Amino acid sequence: MTTTPSAPETDIRPVSLWRITWRRLLRQRSAQVGGAILLALVFIAVFAPVLAPYDPLEVLIGKEDVRKREAPCIHLLGCPPEKPQHIMGIDGNFRDVFSRVLYGTRVSLFVGFTTVTFAIVAGTLLGAISGYAGGWVDNVIMRLMDVLMAFPSLLLAIAIVAVLGRGLQNALLAIAIVSTPVYARVVRASVLSLKEREFVQASRALGASHAHILLRRILPNALPPLIVQGTLGVASAILDAAALSFLGLGAQPPTPEWGTMLGTERNQVFTAPHLVFFPGLAIMITVLAFNLLGDGLRDALDPRLKS
Amino acid sequence: MLQYTIRRLLLSIPVLFGILLVTFMLARAIPGDPCKAMLGEKATPEVCERFYEEHGLNDPLPTQFAVYMGKVLRGDLGQSIRFSRPVAIIILERLPTTVELSLAALTLAVAIGIPLGIVSAVYRNSPVDVGTMVLANAGVSMPVYWLGLILAYTFALLLKDTPFWLPPAGRLSAGVVAHPFYEVFGWDVPQEGARYFLLEFIANMYVVNSIITRDWAVLKDALQHLALPALALSTIPLSIIARMTRSSMLEVLRQDYIRAARAKGLRRHVVILKHALRNALLPIVTIIGLQVGLLFSGAVLTETIFSFAGVGRMLFEAITARDYPVIQGFTVVIALIYVGVNLLVDLSYVFVDPRIRLD
Numbered sequence: 001m002t003t004t005p006s007a008p009e010t011d012i013r014p015v016s017l018w019r020i021t022w023r024r025l026l027r028q029r030s031a032q033v034g035g036a037i038l039l040a041l042v043f044i045a046v047f048a049p050v051l052a053p054y055d056p057l058e059v060l061i062g063k064e065d066v067r068k069r070e071a072p073c074i075h076l077l078g079c080p081p082e083k084p085q086h087i088m089g090i091d092g093n094f095r096d097v098f099s100r101v102l103y104g105t106r107v108s109l110f111v112g113f114t115t116v117t118f119a120i121v122a123g124t125l126l127g128a129i130s131g132y133a134g135g136w137v138d139n140v141i142m143r144l145m146d147v148l149m150a151f152p153s154l155l156l157a158i159a160i161v162a163v164l165g166r167g168l169q170n171a172l173l174a175i176a177i178v179s180t181p182v183y184a185r186v187v188r189a190s191v192l193s194l195k196e197r198e199f200v201q202a203s204r205a206l207g208a209s210h211a212h213i214l215l216r217r218i219l220p221n222a223l224p225p226l227i228v229q230g231t232l233g234v235a236s237a238i239l240d241a242a243a244l245s246f247l248g249l250g251a252q253p254p255t256p257e258w259g260t261m262l263g264t265e266r267n268q269v270f271t272a273p274h275l276v277f278f279p280g281l282a283i284m285i286t287v288l289a290f291n292l293l294g295d296g297l298r299d300a301l302d303p304r305l306k307s
Numbered sequence: 308m309l310q311y312t313i314r315r316l317l318l319s320i321p322v323l324f325g326i327l328l329v330t331f332m333l334a335r336a337i338p339g340d341p342c343k344a345m346l347g348e349k350a351t352p353e354v355c356e357r358f359y360e361e362h363g364l365n366d367p368l369p370t371q372f373a374v375y376m377g378k379v380l381r382g383d384l385g386q387s388i389r390f391s392r393p394v395a396i397i398i399l400e401r402l403p404t405t406v407e408l409s410l411a412a413l414t415l416a417v418a419i420g421i422p423l424g425i426v427s428a429v430y431r432n433s434p435v436d437v438g439t440m441v442l443a444n445a446g447v448s449m450p451v452y453w454l455g456l457i458l459a460y461t462f463a464l465l466l467k468d469t470p471f472w473l474p475p476a477g478r479l480s481a482g483v484v485a486h487p488f489y490e491v492f493g494w495d496v497p498q499e500g501a502r503y504f505l506l507e508f509i510a511n512m513y514v515v516n517s518i519i520t521r522d523w524a525v526l527k528d529a530l531q532h533l534a535l536p537a538l539a540l541s542t543i544p545l546s547i548i549a550r551m552t553r554s555s556m557l558e559v560l561r562q563d564y565i566r567a568a569r570a571k572g573l574r575r576h577v578v579i580l581k582h583a584l585r586n587a588l589l590p591i592v593t594i595i596g597l598q599v600g601l602l603f604s605g606a607v608l609t610e611t612i613f614s615f616a617g618v619g620r621m622l623f624e625a626i627t628a629r630d631y632p633v634i635q636g637f638t639v640v641i642a643l644i645y646v647g648v649n650l651l652v653d654l655s656y657v658f659v660d661p662r663i664r665l666d
Contacts, residue, residue, distance in 0.1 A: 147326060151641070247623060248626075249626065262452065266456060
């Protein structure tokens with residue numbers, strides 16, 4: 001039987017930067033709140049079929065005693081028990097708003113993550129090439145990014161979708177395109193500051209290829225600002241996508257998307273305010289979660305910014 | 308300074324060129340036949356051939372772009388399909404409304420946001436600070452159009468029959484007419500030329516026009532109609548400005564010279580407003596400048612909700628009617644304004660911080 005050497009008295013294992021960051025993040029109040037809301041939203045998105053009392057597309061007329069755009073009926077708040085419970089009311093097509101809002105979480109999280117992933121991949125590629133290559137390549141790519149940034153993002157997205165045609169897919173593409181320049185700039189700035197550092201030059205002196213230097217030495221060190229920007233980017237992507245849907249350019253009815261739900265019932269705000277109130281509240285909570293988490297991440301990843 | 312201004316102007320030329328290229332390509336990216344997209348599905352081949360010829364669509368793309376660029380530089384943004392009128396004229400008619408709305412929103416945002424940020428920084432971690440920051444976080448996360456609808460519901464319906472009632476739609480009440488100030492003053496203005504458009508532009512800002520003509524009844528009505536859209540539109544800029552003011556002030560307040568100023572017996576408010584705020588202003592000015600893009604984006608949504616006849620609502624209607632020249636023209640104009648404002652913000656640094664030398 002072999003014996004393993006006994007552990008030293010004091011733990012001298014190296015603590016990685018990510019571990020320190022994680023610990024710091026857990027201490028941030030805003031990150032705690034944002035993270036908790038986000039976890040809850042992911043839970044709702046995953047278990048929507050279990051949590052939702054109705055199918056989000058099910059038209060309830062003829063099946064239940066419901067009226068068009070009926071106000072919320074909550075048994076605990078005095079709604080007669082013989083009536084079916086609809087805690088966020090009924091919409092203009094006799095559907096259960098609560099179920100639709102729950103399913104909307106799926107669409108919004110999907111929108112946020114896919115657009116930002118696309119934008120980060122494209123932006124990182126462009127920014128890394130631009131910063132690493134320098135010269136005319138840098139000039140061409142960055143001037144292109146300048147042009148894209150010369151438009152207010154939502155308006156450019158509107159123009160792109162207006163041309164490509166309405167629909168969730170085109171809206172996603174438009175938002176991804178307009179959010180790419182930010183990531184390209186962030187990555188380029190990191191690459192520029194990192195490529196002259198000693199550890200990169202050491203790697204180059206050892207004969208490492210450009211791809212190796214860029215992928216293994218530079219990009220991992222350029223990640224922190226990208227993560228912060230990405231988290232905040234999800235928030236604005238969700239907000240922009242909802243705005244496009246609200247204008248009728250994004251997700252089309254009967255998709256349970258919050259912006260679409262708001263847009264189709266906006267003229268009913270005086271007669272059935274619940275149809276406007278709940279989807280908007282859902283958008284705000286989701287966007288707030290990502291904003292809080294992004295703020296917390298920024299403070300955790302960059303101690304210099306901490307006030 | 309002059310040298311810097313000229314250099315910055317020259318540097319914006321490639322960006323402006325890019326803007327035109329992007330909008331040109333957007334129009335070419337319309338899927339399907341541009342003739343059928345513009346004239347409808349029933350357009351015959353003969354009609355389409357004439358349409359191509361008229362619009363130069365048979366020319367090679369670079370030629371088309373050159374022609375397009377030349378037209379835009381001369382202020383010709385094409386014809387609206389829906390109204391058969393020049394796009395430039397339509398935008399000029401609608402722009403004052405949006406400018407007035409945006410300026411009102413920006414004024415609210417600055418007038419409320421900066422004091423809130425200062426109070427938050429000075430009384431750091433107090434209930435006021437925590438409350439302000441919670442509201443500011445909620446403010447940047449709120450869909451403008453949702454807030455607009457909630458405000459309309461609250462002020463137009465719930466507060467009906469109270470002095471706080473505010474109208475939920477339009478720019479003036481039915482029957483109220485804002486007579487252009489140049490007509491009131493009896494000026495004889497021919498309905499053409501730059502002078503007419505300038506006067507029309509000012510007269511179309513109802514608040515400004517009614518102040519010039521001293522028509523207080525119209526002013527009250529216009530302000531009442533402006534209140535809710537401006538409030539909704541100001542929320543996001545207000546929150547951003549409040550947050551930026553707070554963090555910038557916190558940074559400055561811990562500097563030694565602030566302690567020195569306090570130590571030599573200066574009053575607290577003098578130190579905060581004169582010594583600290585002046586030095587904290589630079590990032591705040593930058594962030595205020597950046598709000599212009601947000602205001603125009605927000606105006607599309609706010610004007611749609613409040614039936615406000617500005618360029619934002621025009622864009623929404625143009626999208627619905629697939630009026631591509633209007634969408635294209637609008638995009639160009641807004642991008643140009645945006646670039647111009649960013650230039651002004653850069654130039655304003657000299658006045659905000661005399662240590663900065665632009666050359």
